[in-house]
Amino acid sequence: xxxxxxxxxxxxxxxxxxxxxxxxxxxxxxxxxxxxxxxxxxxxxxxxxxxxxxxxxxxxxxxxxxxxxxxxxxxxxxxxxxxxxxxxxxxxxxxxxxxxxxxxxxxxxxxxxxxxxxxxxxxxxxxxxxxxxxxxxxxxxxxxxxxxxxxxxxxxxxxxxxxxxxxxxxxxxxxxxxxxxxxxxxxxxxxxx
Amino acid sequence: xxxxxxxxxxxxxxxxxxxxxxxxxxxxxxxxxxxxxxxxxxxxxxxxxxxxxxxxxxxxxxxxxxxxxxxxxxxxxxxxxxxxxxxxxxxxxxxxxxxxxxxxxxxxxxxxxxxxxxxxxxxxxxxxxxxxxxxxxxxxxxxxxxxxxxxxxxxxxxxxxxxxxxxxxxxxxxxxxxxxxxxxxxxxxxxxxxxxxxxxxxxxxxxxxxxxxxxxxxxxxxxxxxxxxxxxxxxxxxxxxxxxxxxxxxxxxxxxxxxxxxxxxxxxxxxxxxxxxxxxxxxxxxxxxxxxxxxxxxxxxxxxxxxxxxxxxxxxxxxxxxxxxxxxxxxxxxxxxxxxxxxxxxxxxxxxxxxxxxxxxxxxxxxxxxxxxxxxxxxxxxxxxxxxxxxxxxxxxxxxxxxxxxxxxxxxxxxxxxxxxxxxxxxxxxxxxxxxxxxxxxxxxxxxxxxxxxxxxxxxxxxxxxxxxxxxxxxxxxxxxxxxxxxxxxxxxxxxxxxxxxxxxxxxxxxxxxxxxxxxxxxxxxxxxxxxxxxxxxxxxxxxxxxxxxxxxxxxxxxxxxxxxxxxxxxxxxxxxxxxxxxxxxx
Ligand SMILES: Nc1nc2c(ncn2[C@@H]2O[C@H](COP(=O)(O)OP(=O)(O)O)[C@@H](O)[C@H]2O)c(=O)[nH]1
Ligand SMILES: [Mg+2]
Numbered sequence: 207x208x209x210x211x212x213x214x215x216x217x218x219x220x221x222x223x224x225x226x227x228x229x230x231x232x233x234x235x236x237x238x239x240x241x242x243x244x245x246x247x248x249x250x251x252x253x254x255x256x257x258x259x260x261x262x263x264x265x266x267x268x269x270x271x272x273x274x275x276x277x278x279x280x281x282x283x284x285x286x287x288x289x290x291x292x293x294x295x296x297x298x299x300x301x302x303x304x305x306x307x308x309x310x311x312x313x314x315x316x317x318x319x320x321x322x323x324x325x326x327x328x329x330x331x332x333x334x335x336x337x338x339x340x341x342x343x344x345x346x347x348x349x350x351x352x353x354x355x356x357x358x359x360x361x362x363x364x365x366x367x368x369x370x371x372x373x374x375x376x377x378x379x380x381x382x383x384x385x386x387x388x389x390x391x392x393x394x395x396x397x398x399x
Numbered sequence: 400x401x402x403x404x405x406x407x408x409x410x411x412x413x414x415x416x417x418x419x420x421x422x423x424x425x426x427x428x429x430x431x432x433x434x435x436x437x438x439x440x441x442x443x444x445x446x447x448x449x450x451x452x453x454x455x456x457x458x459x460x461x462x463x464x465x466x467x468x469x470x471x472x473x474x475x476x477x478x479x480x481x482x483x484x485x486x487x488x489x490x491x492x493x494x495x496x497x498x499x500x501x502x503x504x505x506x507x508x509x510x511x512x513x514x515x516x517x518x519x520x521x522x523x524x525x526x527x528x529x530x531x532x533x534x535x536x537x538x539x540x541x542x543x544x545x546x547x548x549x550x551x552x553x554x555x556x557x558x559x560x561x562x563x564x565x566x567x568x569x570x571x572x573x574x575x576x577x578x579x580x581x582x583x584x585x586x587x588x589x590x591x592x593x594x595x596x597x598x599x600x601x602x603x604x605x606x607x608x609x610x611x612x613x614x615x616x617x618x619x620x621x622x623x624x625x626x627x628x629x630x631x632x633x634x635x636x637x638x639x640x641x642x643x644x645x646x647x648x649x650x651x652x653x654x655x656x657x658x659x660x661x662x663x664x665x666x667x668x669x670x671x672x673x674x675x676x677x678x679x680x681x682x683x684x685x686x687x688x689x690x691x692x693x694x695x696x697x698x699x700x701x702x703x704x705x706x707x708x709x710x711x712x713x714x715x716x717x718x719x720x721x722x723x724x725x726x727x728x729x730x731x732x733x734x735x736x737x738x739x740x741x742x743x744x745x746x747x748x749x750x751x752x753x754x755x756x757x758x759x760x761x762x763x764x765x766x767x768x769x770x771x772x773x774x775x776x777x778x779x780x781x782x783x784x785x786x787x788x789x790x791x792x793x794x795x796x797x798x799x800x801x802x803x804x805x806x807x808x809x810x811x812x813x814x815x816x817x818x819x820x821x822x823x824x825x826x827x828x829x830x831x832x833x834x835x836x837x838x839x840x841x842x843x844x845x846x847x848x849x850x851x852x853x854x855x856x857x858x859x860x861x862x863x864x865x866x867x868x869x870x871x872x873x874x875x876x877x878x879x880x881x882x883x884x885x886x887x888x889x890x891x892x893x894x895x896x897x898x899x900x901x902x903x904x905x906x907x908x909x910x911x912x913x914x915x916x917x918x919x920x921x922x923x924x925x926x927x928x929x930x931x932x933x934x935x936x937x938x939x940x941x942x943x944x945x946x947x948x949x950x951x952x953x954x955x956x957x958x959x960x961x962x963x964x965x966x967x968x969x970x971x972x973x974x975x976x977x978x979x980x981x982x983x984x985x986x
Contacts, residue, residue, distance in 0.1 A: 305467045
């Protein structure tokens, strides 16, 4: 429990709140991943599951997580889009055993990357090729090929295979994300001085 | 024209569908009636269930797909004619069963294991036929007279012969005796087969309510079966053999069964009536039947799509570019969207809302089965199988919108709007009166003018012939056609003569071309040359160059004659109006 505690603590020193968006299709493992990352004292802020899409929010001392399913034949898609502006880092979760919906994940990713609130910002994106434990799961290399991640040129990104149930692979991803946030912080400060 | 083609581009649905999966060698040979989507394992993930016809003799299978892969296979004993998934009972776990109709049987699978086999009740046997076979059993009748008697029953009786008698009638004399000896001990039976199958909610409208099976048979009957006991709850009779069937409503409340039959009619059956309530007579045979809300959309063999109300009133007709292979409903309840998918033999699937073409999907092969619905966890999934055994899975983009606008080719909408025709004026009425009173005189005057026109035309024609001015040869032995093209700005022009022999098969030989022109104005390198043999039908372009000698901006006619060797009158004459020379000679 509490893989993010370290990250949170480190950022806490700077008295800064970082908004992390955790996105992906339904059933990809977002809730499971976030539960692994959640520090034990974190409280869930609100869950709005009724109107066709659900958003989970929770806060630690310095991290604010917003989690939502990019699923359903989207009447409500514009509702989640207004969270893009606040996001300072993105965790994008893919069910690597769902070959059929890989195109849908790619479509959602492309829409996200082309959104005006995301397109021109250097937001770090962490991909979890989740459910790597399942026997028909694709490798993270194959997933990154299918999603054409090599085309993302203007944002730092990283992909790791994970098993959210056992918590495997999450640490590597979180370490990378932490480094990215720290770096962009550094840059911000350099600009200010 | 260009507007039309850009509209067509809009219709090409590449922007509306994601290509999730395509396996050209999936080895799936099936039709729309044998494909279903169902949450077979109760895990929220819909599976694809297919009754595979194989090659028609072997490899008939019940196949289940999960995502892109085959999950399981069960061998089927006979060709499947239809497949449905349905909930048999109320209690948990609420996983649907699969019913496969084949021959006179329905095989019911639960958890993909054989669970129950339903057999259609046997049909009444003709008593005369029964009698004959009892006599045969006692050896009281010889095969020849048995044959004759059976033939007379076949030709006259109301109750048709059993399969055994029909087979007997096909035999040669020497085979008959063995056949009779082999079969005479068993009683004769008349069995019919299932032609179509569907489901009908028992008494609740919910998505996951218990459903009865509804079957249509070759004996022109429709049966409703109890979902648990498989007893016959209701039997209805049609005037013809049902082939396609749509069912809506609830058995205990009110229902409506729409059946397309082999006689080219659609019949509508309702609760409390053993006979059809309404009949729709189609102009050609139905190939696909889809109900959309309260309307019925039928695809017919004559490349047409018709819309009818549930009472059989025709609403519209649309003409299709190719024959229909199959049809399916595209229902997206979360968006309140419904449309009809029509697969055509030109490797396209058209999407229609009413008579409006919304979008076209191109497929690599002819589509033979269509199924739209929730597959896996994705609501807008379109599954198609092809003639060559391929499997195509497309997912509707969440951002896709279908334009409401009328994109169907055909008469524009404006045509059906009533015009605000002004009242008849006095002048109009006067004119009508005059026309009515003087009809004969007016007709005569018209005929006179027409004759004059014809005379003038004939005179002009004769004059042209006499002076050989025509670019069409009048001689029957050398039917020729010529036209000339002048290219260039001057002072050099290129003159191309296109000559064609319009005879059916005879070539023309020994022709020459000669030019006549003002030698002060023009000079030509060759003013006379021979034409090669003209093969019928081919176009012979002949080029020559003309130099304009004057720089005063004047032009003249050059005459071209096509001549026959040894004949002074030309066969063809053309006058070429030369353009004014606009260029300057290079000196
Ligand atoms: N085998 C396996 N199952 C997982 C993994 N991650 C999540 N799941 C399961 O996938 C299902 C959906 O997970 P959930 O976190 O609710 O997905 P969400 O819709 O993205 O929030 C649950 O049944 C999880 O137990 C994984 O890494 N391996
Ligand atoms: Mg969740």
